[in-house]
Amino acid sequence: MQGLLLYLTQTLALIRKEMLALLKDPSSRALLFAPALMQSLLFGYGATYDLTHAPYAVLDQSRGAASTQILARLDGTGVFQRIATLDSPARIAAQINSGKALLVVIFPPDFESRLAAGTTAPMQVILDGRNSATAGAAAAQVAAIVADFNRTLGAAPPVTIIRRAWFNPNFESRWNLMPAMIASLSMLQTLMLAALSVAREREQGTFDQLLVTPLTPTQILIGKALPAIFVGLVQSTIILLIILFWFQIPMAGSLWLLYGGLLAFTTASVGIGLSISAVSLTMQQAMLYTFMLVMPLMLLSGLLTPVRNMPQALQILTYANPLRFGIDTVRRVYLEGATFPDIAANFLPLLVLAGITLPLAAWLFRHRLG
């Protein structure tokens, strides 16, 4: 009992010191919360695949009623914006090459006559494939408009598709992206915070003074990890509040489960950060390692491209990426309203990761020879 009390006294002293050091400096205090706030607003508005005012050009060689009608529909959606009307096929390349137009719609001279004859009338759409995601979305939109037009001609096609997007009825990419930010934006900061915490002490010489105290490596680990986890959760909360109340994306799942997932995810991230920190001798080194790690963690997380599109070997590798499971958990709980049994499989890799990196960091505190 006495021993436990002593243990807690010592650990609490360290936690308090870490929090003080974090919150004392006005610039570091601002850094804790301002970036999460600004970035989530920035990405909420800025990062989107949704088409609005997609620029397109037209080469209408048929000049008939049908092409005019289709063009009117294109212009009428608000998705497309006509930026040029071309008079010769030679002008097409310049429009796409310069990036002025995302797509060029071409009606051949016999378009009207073929329709009148009741045969299939092809129209061509040339897309800028350099931006494949947006071009794909634009093509789909054009196809939908043309299909709609076909129906007005009375000839009912044998098979029609009726599209219902679950969890995101309007197919807004913000709905997909923003919940993922709850995990990814806060990871950036917690990783950095944890990576710098021990490296800063080593660089400034305070770590020796800490190591001569009777604090055990486990206590130092707890003292270093808890404040970082706390900051990570606070950041996630800020982003969550913005998504809920500013962007008003409705949350389907349980708040408890969301935080349970975030806790497991943040702990694993802090474990990685502290391991980086424990091997680094200087803050510069820690920073470098963190930056090296952040890009692959982000890109191979399923944030922008689905994990199942990756080669098999990479997919296996992503089991070591906490962000993959962090994002998946948040998305599914938030959008889909997943329950614990649905996402229980996500907790396992996160807990294994934390279970390896945290003890590793604690061991490295004393065994990193300098």
Add this chain to the structure above:
Amino acid sequence: MTALTVSAEGLSKSFAGLAAIDNLTLTVRQGELTALVGPDGAGKTTLMRLFAGLLRPDAGSLHVLGVDVARDPQQVQDRISYMPQRFGLYEDLSVQENLDLYADLHGVPMAQRRDRFARMLAMTDLARFTDRPAGKLSGGMKQKLGLACTLVRSPDLLLLDEPSVGVDPLSRRDLWQIVLQLVKDDGLSVIVSTAYMDEAERCAQVHVLHRGRILASGPPDTLRDRAGGLTFVATPLPPMPARALQARLIDAPDCIIDAVPQGGNVRFIRRPDADAARLADLIASATPRPAELEDTFMMLLRLQDDTPPTTIAMQTTAMASDGQPVIVVRDLVRRFGDFTAVASTSFQVARGEIFGLLGPNGAGKTTTFRMLCGLLPATSGHLEVAGRNLRTARAQARQRIGYVAQKFALYGNLTVRENLAFFGGAYGLSGKLLRTRITDAISEFDLDPTAVSGLLPAGYKQRLAMAVGLLHHPEILFLDEPTSGIDPLARRAFWRRITALAQGGTTIIVTTHFMEEAEYCDRIAIQDAGRMLAIGTPREVRDLSGADDMNSAFIAIVETARAGRNAA
């Protein structure tokens, strides 16, 4: 009449309203070695930076090499070389690459480089190490390389800002040989700031700086005479140790200006106005001795300083000295790869002893020291600290030791109280006990609890580090070069405190580069190349070498051992 290298008149410079240099007038003659001495914060570095044209004076005129520095700093900088306290060596570059780089930076013509490099490498004895990265050099060698890089071109004036801080006596001697040779052979003008009075003694002119003003100027001989007739040496009656008598003397500031132990005796300076009866009360008999520059320096400062030296009423740890060993080291070995940093070392330290670890830079004393406080595991051997085996019961052993690092190692952005509270908590203190201890520490070390630790002046940072190290009343206190870069005045106060602690039963393990400080120790050990060369009382170690002061004894012992090793 010799030409003037520097002439300053009514020079002033202040930072944030605090005067660093205050209406200062001084001249430096050409071709001479000039010393600037003074306590911390006297303005030595500011003055150097003003000379080098790196700072702009607020008022007054300053001519260096006949040029108005404020008007044309570049012209001055083209003709001087300045070595700041922390010289910017590129640690990943080799010795040769560092030299090349500085030669490029200063635009030294290729034709001149070969001769210049050869001469610099010969002088600094670094020719054997040209391929070694600068970061892998010992502290003394780094400093020599810094000097070599500063001198890649032939300047008209050389400015050296405390070049020998943290440098061992051997490297210090080498460094000074280089400087003296340059003055003699090239007629170079050199201005050097230093905390070592024996270095100032070698200069042609000495300026004593205090609070941005010149307290005294002149050749060392003339300055020395100011303390003439006031300097004595006293022998304590056995079994009283010298430092106990020293403590008694220094605690009587109304009679005694300064006292230091030396060779079992105590050297002291009496106040000119001291009461004879009271003096006789303090010391039974004293023999006059010739005055030294340090005597004058201490006298000038003490008579300036209205604040009396802190008298120490130290809390005493329960146990008094009982001769029981609290540190037992047997066959201690530490290897880094195939390099043996510490080779089979054995010694014991008794409770209440002050034990000094001395050695040149890179001799293995830091490694030994770090193993003793549990910061570095030993490769093999037995290590017992405060009755605990350091291999099996590290946390328990650590509970009983205090540690003061060489550099300030507390949290700079926390306040004094927050630092104390954290470390108190880390040692398991809490509640009322912790509060009492903090209050005691704050009053004892005269600290401001709300001050931000990182912004404290050097002397106060050191006090805070001591307060933290002592907060949990450790049985053993480890001090790693605690007085490095601290002026003589602050060093006296520091040692007075250490003496009191040892009297209270705390064991002290201390490393130092100031050989005269070894005189405060009960026993000292001299290490080089990982081996114990000598261990014993200061008198025994001196007798072993045949030298009569500790500095020469140290150099003799290390050089004899090195010669023996090379012969074998």
